[in-house]
Amino acid sequence: MPTRNTSDVIVVGAGVVGAACAHYAARAGLSVTVVDRGPVAGGTTGAGEGNLLVSDKEPGPELELALIATALWRELSDRLPPQVEYEAKGGLVVASDEPGMRALRAFAARQEKAGVTTQEVPEDRLHDLEPHLAPTLAGGFLYPQDAQVMPAHAAAQLLRAGAERIRLRLGEEVTGLLTGAAGEIRGVRTAAGEIHAPYVVNAAGTWGGALADLAGVHLPVLPRRGFVLVTEPLPRVVRHKVYAADYVADVASGSAALQTSAVVEGTPAGPVLIGASRERVGFDRTPSTEVLRRLAAGATALFPVLGTVRAIRSYLGFRPYLPDHLPAIGPDPRVPGLLHACGHEGAGIGLAPVTGRIVAACLTGDEPPLDIHPFRPERFADTGN
């Protein structure tokens, strides 16, 4: 159990990734202090839709992470209380024409080889899966492994399940890192004083670059803004996570300009969530009518029935974006004792458990569940400023 100012490890960030790191470290027997300048789920976690997706990922290191995470989420859903709202609803990617369908088919074939389960849905079967879809679509692919959780509860319950091994220090901003004579980590300094531990995990999400700066290392995490449009509560009109094929291209793009693609899903509480937009505009919180217009247009094109439904709010968040679209996970060789677990862009909720497992393995000296070389945090050292 952590004492007031000392523990085995300090996790900076009480979003879902920090919560998962603390959770798996606690399960490995370590005492953990979680520090956040705000509340639990106060940053990007609280602005997410809670997607656990394999469907939008190309074969490669991120898909490997996602496949392990999918299994871990299933296990967590038995362990955590029902408020987490884990739902293995499946994802449905639709194409509007035959060339789009051919592209989907080729993409799915490559994913199959990497271990993803896919199922082609011909045009005349789409409405068995989603009765309210527009009649003009060419077909789609079903991804039964895609699932959803309620992100704020996912973070809160992961922390709560760590019980007495996890101590929360909320509303405390980290202002500096404590280091020893050889530059090794000794803890963190906050406005309220010093906290001591031989390891610090940077799970500060979109603000992870700033924490790396405090440690004197370069990690170019940038905010990529996204809006979610929320409707009034409805009976279940959208059953899966449904999105248009161009979403995959937008996710993989690094463009700073505004991109939107239609992503529509229902929630257990009733409202339909509509995404997704991507733009690199810094931390600008000004709402954009143009983004909202495009999201509404995309959603009503997929589900014409939503036209008469009212939007009651929208929210925005800042995805933690790294230039190669891969997160930074693992020890930083430049600062002994510092580990990173940030930069997951729009996939942080989904990839949180596998990230937590990797971090816990690194802390206890166990073998991580996969090769973590692609995620090494120092990979941007030469390109930075």
Added chain:
Amino acid sequence: MTASPSEPRARREPYDLAVVGAGSAGLAGAVTAAELGLAVALLDTSAQTGGQFYRHPAPALGAVRPEALHHDWSAYSDLRGRLAASDVTHLAGHHVWSTVREDDGTWTVHAVTGADGTSERPALIRARALLLATGAYERQLPFPGWTLPGVVGAGGAQAMLKSGLVLPGRRIVVAGSGPLLLAVASSLAAAGAQVPAVVEAAGYLRYARSPRALLANPAKAAEALLHGTALLRHRVPVRLRSAVTEVHGTDRVEAVTVSRLDADWRPVPGTARRIACDALAVGHGLVPQIELATTLGCATRRLPDGTLGLALDDLQETSEPGLWAAGETGGVGGAGLARTEGELAARAVAARLLGRRAGDGRIAELRRRRDRMRAFADVMSAAHAPGPGWQDWLSDDTDVCRCEEVGAGRIREAVAELGARDARTVKLLTRAGMGWCQGRMCGTAVACLAARGGTAEPPAERRPFAVPVRLSTLASLDEGAADPSPGAP
């Protein structure tokens, strides 16, 4: 005044000034600006002008003397006459959901018309300057039984009376805090209801701590006296430092429990008394309705009663250049202050747009009057600030959020055990404030519970939708929605 649909609109776009809200502040602002030569659009959700304070029956109801229910009706009829004589474009029935600053510095006001029926249409108004006069809404604090039929907002009861000439019950207890309660009780009694008690949580003693503000505001003192006499005439007892801490009844209100409060608003044990009634009109003051401005990032100031108002400069401009505000948006102060601020803002806008200095004698006079009434408003606001002990009225199963049916116990759990520290995370973890009203009803209570007895941070949320908007309306925003249909009441 009201433009006909056939009138060519191009010459008026963009307007010099768009005014959102046709209550006292907005009306004064619109007519003043028009009289100074500006092209003005005045938008309001209602079919009629007057806002909440001068709410009156639709002509079809045939009320002979709507002014009988109103204090200072002549000030309103003066503004209404000037509006009729002006060339202000009055856009009635326009629900503004967003205001946006364009790249060229002008403003776009997005509204929908027909939002109450099925014929919702988007409207888009462009203007060089914007005046927000969106008023206030009533603050509610929950207590056991507050969701029973027969419990109505105090302001809501008065609005029902003013617009529809209907009473929420026959024997009505009026409770909560704030000067509105006396006005509501007077109106209800005058309209024939029995009012067994006015239950005011504050002591009114705090007014006495600022005698200078009182002496400088004879009109306010006279107004209170007027309500006082009306209450005396109808034999309505006023209980100070007391609150309704529980409502009784199965299908609707049958009685209320009234308890004495200590200085922190904690019920004093052994003081509970039951009062039979068939309705309860309750309210804890008013909350400035400022979400159009906070969504744009405007600076706010914390008011003495714990609510947020807009931070304004000496000439009513917000921290966003080109965006002015008047009336309750800067802090609740009543119709007289609202008129003064509306006129002051309009003169400041005219000076800016016409390239003149805003320093003439009339502006100086308005500023003096505004400062005097603002000082009184702040005293009033401090006197009615809820004490932290009101949370003791709540049991764990008292619904705090009515839309999503979230009880106080679940909110306390989110704060004590799940790491919520503010209204936003409470909302994420419990859904309190996520429903149809978007937390306008429960926002104060949730922020207080999240603060665990500390100072509640009133949420300055950015809300892209001040009113719900259909997705088809949103989706078609790029398809020439630039022709607003002026509503002719």
